[in-house]
Amino acid sequence: MVTDLVAVPKAGIFAEGEGVTVAKNIISKIKSEEEKAIFDGKGGCYLEMGRNTAGYLQVDMFAIPNPITVLKQPSPEYFTEKEKFEKERLEKWL
Secondary structure, three states, rough: OOOOOHHHHHHHHHHHHHHHHHHHHHHHHHHOOOOOOOOOOOOEEEEEOOOOOEEEEEEEEOOOOOOEEEEEEEHHHHHHHHHHHHHHHHHHHH
16 A cells, blocks of 8 residues: 655644744844744654554655655654653643
8 A cells, every 4th residue: 555645744843843933033033133044844743553653754845856754663662752742732832
């Protein structure tokens, strides 16, 4: 079975990274400093695979000549990291 992971750039981690970049540049503008923060297009997300396992997908959207995606082998450790990441984000943003 072939799976297309086209939706990865829509992962929240990219929106978070872009938001942090914009916020840094707004702060620079307010302080009359040069705006120099640039979003690097790198991020990753966990993919739950069932049976308490998850894989981890690393992405570099701006890699040349093509975006790079690397799917790390599913494991119980990535599942634990995924749950921890979700909990941290819920506490941080909501």
